[in-house]
Amino acid sequence: MSGLRVLAGPELTSGAESFADHTQRLGTPQSTGRALVETLVRSGLTGRGGASFPVGLKWRSVIAAKGSPVVIANGAEGEPQSHKDRLLMTTRPHLVLDGAFIAARTVHARQVVLYIGEEHKAGWSAMARALDERPEGERRIARIVGAPHRYVAGDSSAAVHLIDGGVATPTTTPPSTHERGLDGAPTLVQNVETLAHIALIARYGDAWYGSAGRRGAAGTVLITMAGGVNHPGVLEVEAGTTVEEAVAMAGGVTEPTSAVLIGGYFGAWVQAAKAWELPLDIASLQARGLSLGCGVVGLLPAARCGVCDTSRIMGYLATESSAQCGPCFFGLRALSDACSRIAERGANRDDLARLKKWAIEVPGRGACKHPDGAVMFLRSALSTFADEFAVHPAHWRQQPA
Amino acid sequence: MKTEMQLTIDRIKCDGHGLCAELLPERIRVDDWGYPIIAPGPIPEHLAQHAQRAVAACPTLALALARIARSK
Ligand SMILES: Cc1cc2nc3c(=O)[nH]c(=O)nc-3n(C[C@H](O)[C@H](O)[C@H](O)COP(=O)(O)O)c2cc1C
Ligand code: SF4
Ligand code: SF4
Numbered sequence: 001m002s003g004l005r006v007l008a009g010p011e012l013t014s015g016a017e018s019f020a021d022h023t024q025r026l027g028t029p030q031s032t033g034r035a036l037v038e039t040l041v042r043s044g045l046t047g048r049g050g051a052s053f054p055v056g057l058k059w060r061s062v063i064a065a066k067g068s069p070v071v072i073a074n075g076a077e078g079e080p081q082s083h084k085d086r087l088l089m090t091t092r093p094h095l096v097l098d099g100a101f102i103a104a105r106t107v108h109a110r111q112v113v114l115y116i117g118e119e120h121k122a123g124w125s126a127m128a129r130a131l132d133e134r135p136e137g138e139r140r141i142a143r144i145v146g147a148p149h150r151y152v153a154g155d156s157s158a159a160v161h162l163i164d165g166g167v168a169t170p171t172t173t174p175p176s177t178h179e180r181g182l183d184g185a186p187t188l189v190q191n192v193e194t195l196a197h198i199a200l201i202a203r204y205g206d207a208w209y210g211s212a213g214r215r216g217a218a219g220t221v222l223i224t225m226a227g228g229v230n231h232p233g234v235l236e237v238e239a240g241t242t243v244e245e246a247v248a249m250a251g252g253v254t255e256p257t258s259a260v261l262i263g264g265y266f267g268a269w270v271q272a273a274k275a276w277e278l279p280l281d282i283a284s285l286q287a288r289g290l291s292l293g294c295g296v297v298g299l300l301p302a303a304r305c306g307v308c309d310t311s312r313i314m315g316y317l318a319t320e321s322s323a324q325c326g327p328c329f330f331g332l333r334a335l336s337d338a339c340s341r342i343a344e345r346g347a348n349r350d351d352l353a354r355l356k357k358w359a360i361e362v363p364g365r366g367a368c369k370h371p372d373g374a375v376m377f378l379r380s381a382l383s384t385f386a387d388e389f390a391v392h393p394a395h396w397r398q399q400p401a
Numbered sequence: 402m403k404t405e406m407q408l409t410i411d412r413i414k415c416d417g418h419g420l421c422a423e424l425l426p427e428r429i430r431v432d433d434w435g436y437p438i439i440a441p442g443p444i445p446e447h448l449a450q451h452a453q454r455a456v457a458a459c460p461t462l463a464l465a466l467a468r469i470a471r472s473k
Pocket of ligand 1 (some may be wrong): 077156
């Protein structure tokens with residue numbers, strides 16, 4: 001399988017594209033500087049690490065900030081079900097590097113840090129080899145730093161904290177990393193998929209970017225199809241492609257589906273009947289109170305239990321709290337415990353009431369967005385699986401994902 | 402320019418003693434684990450002094466009072 005744009009080119013199974021092949025296929029990117037920033041603003045490109053922040057606006061504020069900026073390419077990919085970043089680093093490392101160095105030239109950065117998940121071994125070595133192939137002027141300013149295998153290590157402030165101080169825990173915002181990051185310098189943190197799109201937009205422009213996309217959406221997105229589909233894995237689809245179309249591209253469903261998790265563990269469950277027609281596009285999803293997050297689309301087969309799966313994921317997210325902020329550490333633990341009591345011992349009104357109360361109180365009260373993401377996920381479960389939560393039997397079907 | 406006062410908490414510094422909730426119960430309550438929940442919105446003028454006292458009393462310097470430009 002090959003993709004439309006960032007995954008276009010040689011077969012993905014043949015591994016990393018070399019610098020020579022990459023340059024021959026795509027040429028050298030032309031646009032940098034002010035003009036590129038405005039092109040990015042016009043393209044409407046948003047970040048693909050989860051928060052969907054507009055890229056052009058972030059670049060503008062990094063340029064406006066005082067100090068000599070730093071660029072961090074975020075290849076931590078801590079989301080357990082997501083595979084798109086590691087696939088991209090493994091197969092198209094030079095697209096990611098192009099994006100990182102274009103960013104560095106544009107914001108006048110003196111340093112580029114490639115922040116790569118320690119467990120993504122193939123992605124790491126492909127990126128390391130690719131960096132060795134780059135011109136000396138680029139190699140000199142770039143280095144690779146490993147992201148520990150923890151969910152919150154991918155947060156931009158945790159990345160800065162690790163690179164600066166050796167601990168991958170988030171720090172208090174404000175200031176955001178693009179105001180004050182590495183060594184206090186304005187720091188542009190950009191997801192590796194975002195950088196790959198930037199590498200192409202710098203070559204072909206915003207009109208080209210918008211020439212892909214369905215139902216009014218612009219560009220392409222990498223998504224990871226997970227759960228009950230015949231061919232789970234990464235797809236590059238036009239933005240605005242519906243869940244149903246993406247499922248068909250992934251070989252269709254393996255069995256009847258009860259719900260779809262859109263956006264990964266910081267995303268939301270949607271009843272299958274309502275999910276099929278959803279366009280995979282940031283603006284359309286946001287208009288429905290959803291998010292594309294890191295692009296995971298996970299199908300829950302009807303034979304599985306949404307309450308038990310939710311409980312398992314809440315347990316994971318509670319464990320992944322960096323335990324620095326009381327409302328996150330105690331709140332997520334308490335939410336997870338209430339979920340697993342319902343899953344193991346059966347529905348009970350007290351725990352359901354507690355879940356609903358804490359789901360209102362906990363978000364917005366951490367240094368980073370970890371509790372917000374976890375609670376958004378939980379709330380979606382409480383509404384999508386409302387009937388199941390109300391009458392859940394004491395079965396605790398703890399199958400792995 | 403009109404400004405208003407808002408309480409902020411550094412969630413990493415705060416260790417949940419709940420002292421602030423005792424000093425400013427009009428605006429701060431604690432959750433089931435003892436950590437403060439601040440009522441949304443600006444601090445009204447008549448509570449400004451109480452708010453300042455709560456900030457000064459916070460043992461971890463987590464609580465702060467910020468003067469920000471009024472949104473509307
Ligand atoms: C708990 C948490 C975990 C995150 N993990 C990742 C991650 O693994 N990879 C990533 O690119 N962004 C991750 N992010 C988002 C980053 O903080 C940041 O927004 C992003 O890297 C910016 O790049 P983008 O704008 O190109 O998406 C995470 C955020 C939070 C709050
Ligand atoms: S909100 Fe949670 S994950 Fe984020 S810094 Fe605080 S304790 Fe750590
Ligand atoms: S007084 Fe300070 S440390 Fe104590 S709960 Fe309030 S903000 Fe937290």
